[in-house]
Amino acid sequence: MDQQLTPYTTEAERTAGVRIEPGKRYGFFTDTTVCIGCKACEVACKEWNQLPAEDMSLTGMSYDNTGALSATTWRHVAFIEQVRPAQDHERDDGVPDRWLMMSDVCKHCANAPCLDACPTGAIFRTEFDTVVVQQDICNGCGYCVPACPFGVVAIDDCDGKAHKCTLCYDRLKGGLEPACAKVCPTDSIRFGELSELDAVARERVEELKAQGVEEAYLYGTPDAPGATGGLGRLNAFFLLVDRPEVYNLPSAPTRPSQRIGAALGAGLVAFAGLAAAAVTLLAGTRNGGGR
Amino acid sequence: MKAVTVRTRSPAAGGPSLPARHGRYRGETYYDRPALKAAHWDWTVSSYIFLTGLAGAAQAIAAIGQALDRDRYRGVLRNARFLSSIGSAVGAGLLIADLKTPKRFYNMLRILRPTSPMSFGSYIFGAFGGLSWLSALGELRSGRGRLARLVRRSADVAQVGAGLTGAGASTYTAALMASTSTPFWAAAPRWLGLQFATSAVASAAATLSLAERWGGRTDNSRRLDRLAALATAAHLVASLGARRQRHDKGLDEVSESPQGRRLELGDLVIGGAVPLAAYALHRLTRERAPALSVVGSLAVIAGGFLLRHGTMNAGHASARKPRAYFRFAQPENLPRDRSVIRLGPPR
Numbered sequence: 001m002d003q004q005l006t007p008y009t010t011e012a013e014r015t016a017g018v019r020i021e022p023g024k025r026y027g028f029f030t031d032t033t034v035c036i037g038c039k040a041c042e043v044a045c046k047e048w049n050q051l052p053a054e055d056m057s058l059t060g061m062s063y064d065n066t067g068a069l070s071a072t073t074w075r076h077v078a079f080i081e082q083v084r085p086a087q088d089h090e091r092d093d094g095v096p097d098r099w100l101m102m103s104d105v106c107k108h109c110a111n112a113p114c115l116d117a118c119p120t121g122a123i124f125r126t127e128f129d130t131v132v133v134q135q136d137i138c139n140g141c142g143y144c145v146p147a148c149p150f151g152v153v154a155i156d157d158c159d160g161k162a163h164k165c166t167l168c169y170d171r172l173k174g175g176l177e178p179a180c181a182k183v184c185p186t187d188s189i190r191f192g193e194l195s196e197l198d199a200v201a202r203e204r205v206e207e208l209k210a211q212g213v214e215e216a217y218l219y220g221t222p223d224a225p226g227a228t229g230g231l232g233r234l235n236a237f238f239l240l241v242d243r244p245e246v247y248n249l250p251s252a253p254t255r256p257s258q259r260i261g262a263a264l265g266a267g268l269v270a271f272a273g274l275a276a277a278a279v280t281l282l283a284g285t286r287n288g289g290g291r
Numbered sequence: 292m293k294a295v296t297v298r299t300r301s302p303a304a305g306g307p308s309l310p311a312r313h314g315r316y317r318g319e320t321y322y323d324r325p326a327l328k329a330a331h332w333d334w335t336v337s338s339y340i341f342l343t344g345l346a347g348a349a350q351a352i353a354a355i356g357q358a359l360d361r362d363r364y365r366g367v368l369r370n371a372r373f374l375s376s377i378g379s380a381v382g383a384g385l386l387i388a389d390l391k392t393p394k395r396f397y398n399m400l401r402i403l404r405p406t407s408p409m410s411f412g413s414y415i416f417g418a419f420g421g422l423s424w425l426s427a428l429g430e431l432r433s434g435r436g437r438l439a440r441l442v443r444r445s446a447d448v449a450q451v452g453a454g455l456t457g458a459g460a461s462t463y464t465a466a467l468m469a470s471t472s473t474p475f476w477a478a479a480p481r482w483l484g485l486q487f488a489t490s491a492v493a494s495a496a497a498t499l500s501l502a503e504r505w506g507g508r509t510d511n512s513r514r515l516d517r518l519a520a521l522a523t524a525a526h527l528v529a530s531l532g533a534r535r536q537r538h539d540k541g542l543d544e545v546s547e548s549p550q551g552r553r554l555e556l557g558d559l560v561i562g563g564a565v566p567l568a569a570y571a572l573h574r575l576t577r578e579r580a581p582a583l584s585v586v587g588s589l590a591v592i593a594g595g596f597l598l599r600h601g602t603m604n605a606g607h608a609s610a611r612k613p614r615a616y617f618r619f620a621q622p623e624n625l626p627r628d629r630s631v632i633r634l635g636p637p638r
């Protein structure tokens with residue numbers, strides 16, 4: 001493949017030190033320990049992708065008034081305010097009251113369930129190993145929505161199509177770093193090639209452990225929590241310091257299409273068994289059974 | 292880039308684990324907000340699933356009848372053919388109505404994707420519908436001309452195809468539900484397949500039995516009642532199995548929700564206990580009260596719809612309950628060896 005499609009220095013090289021080339025695998029590493037909850041990523045995403053604002057009311061649960069990812073919200077900063085009940089303050093177990101923040105996003109799964117489910121081919125894997133919905137093909141069947149193990153992709157009732165993060169497919173094509181990663185003031189969101197991000201992430205976990213943050217771990221790297229059940233890996237992965245569920249993530253998600261064989265096979269076997277029974281029950285020429 | 296399947300080493304027993312200090316899952320959630328999005332499916336989809344099950348199994352029974360004793364099962368054949376051709380047309384309408392961009396319905400046949408029951412199911416259903424219409428043509432052409440004979444002969448061949456694709460049409464819908472992340476559907480894939488297959492055969496036999504009784508062919512109706520009763524008994528076993536497996540996978544919260552209770556009432560009582568009792572009484576009373584057979588058949592048919600509709604709604608409810616999903620998505624519930632398709636009783 002032509003390595004030098006772009007002879008000049010692209011913007012992503014200057015802002016993220018990443019040269020974007022088709023055929024390589026890209027993703028996000030979101031280090032939640034440096035997220036400050038500013039939501040610049042949410043805003044930058046909405047701006048670049050021209051996504052409309054949603055419900056403007058307050059959730060009343062925390063500083064998170066976005067609530068969840070949706071068809072028109074592709075980055076969502078979760079706020080977890082961990083304040084222990086007063087009596088626990090007596091115990092000195094070294095765990096402080098704390099705020100956890102995490103900028104959630106589509107995981108661009110290696111074996112993406114939404115792509116597995118899509119019957120029209122609207123959802124496809126790009127040359128950057130990301131997962132994108134083609135709006136001109138989607139017919140709004142909505143099957144990708146329950147397929148996603150992370151509750152990411154959604155149908156917009158205004159246009160009747162499925163929408164989710166594209167990992168700024170258009171920007172990548174133009175040699176630009178995705179909007180959220182570019183705007184993130186703490187580099188909590190890092191964009192790059194997967195092999196490089198993996199190394200950075202592993203180093204960061206070691207660094208945190210050395211600082212005494214024993215609870216730090218990666219979510220979504222190969223063979224880690226989040227990359228379970230046939231998903232392979234998550235191209236957008238995270239560094240977490242509490243259980244995944246605390247961040248609204250499942251510990252051990254699965255690739256749903258692996259259940260097709262069990263359901264269909266069992267169904268067909270049962271059907272065949274009853275058909276064999278029907279042959280016996282319907283056979284015979286005389287009128288049986290009394291009258 | 293070509294789609295690649297990334298294979299990982301099979302995880303250590305119980306799957307990858309968190310740092311030990313995080314302990315076991317103790318019901319944490321993110322402010323009780325859903326961790327999943329539910330499918331948008333409403334009654335159009337549950338009706339479609341019910342209808343394809345009914346029509347698919349009816350065509351299979353009719354194909355068996357055609358092979359065994361064509362004259363005796365003339366009525367069964369005719370009814371199954373009309374039922375399935377009308378049913379598949381209605382089913383296609385329901386499917387298109389369910390799309391959020393219905394004018395692009397034809398994109399369903401743009402690709403064939405074996406990992407998507409929505410995709411390969413559309414082909415199975417399309418083939419079933421086409422073969423059903425072909426088989427129904429055989430009922431419209433009487434007479435002795437060469438063309439009439441040809442139509443009837445191809446209708447008989449189509450009947451076999453309709454029976455085979457009918458088996459697929461009435462069971463792929465279980466895979467459609469099981470291969471999602473919706474916990475209630477995902478937790479018991481094998482049992483769901485058994486439930487849908489047994490319910491399809493039961494409701495088809497019950498419907499054809501009603502029609503035979505109506506047409507005065509009591510003996511055929513009696514035979515079909517037996518098939519319906521057998522399938523219903525098998526169905527009860529499958530439903531109880533599904534219930535147990537969902538319990539084992541931590542979904543009691545869903546089973547005990549209003550949606551879960553409604554499903555049990557519809558499936559176990561209306562579609563299970565009531566028809567079995569009615570069929571048993573009918574035989575015990577030496578078939579002196581045909582109403583009992585009719586009641587049994589109607590209950591089976593109603594139960595077949597309530598199974599699909601109730602399972603769908605319990606699934607939606609489960610997707611909105613983060614604790615149910617998080618309990619289900621624990622390492623101990625991971626498939627142990629995903630390269631093997633196990634057909635035996637679930638663990």
Ligand code: SF4
Nearest residue numbers: 106107108109114148
């Ligand atoms: S997180 Fe969900 S929407 Fe994103 S690639 Fe995976 S399955 Fe698709």
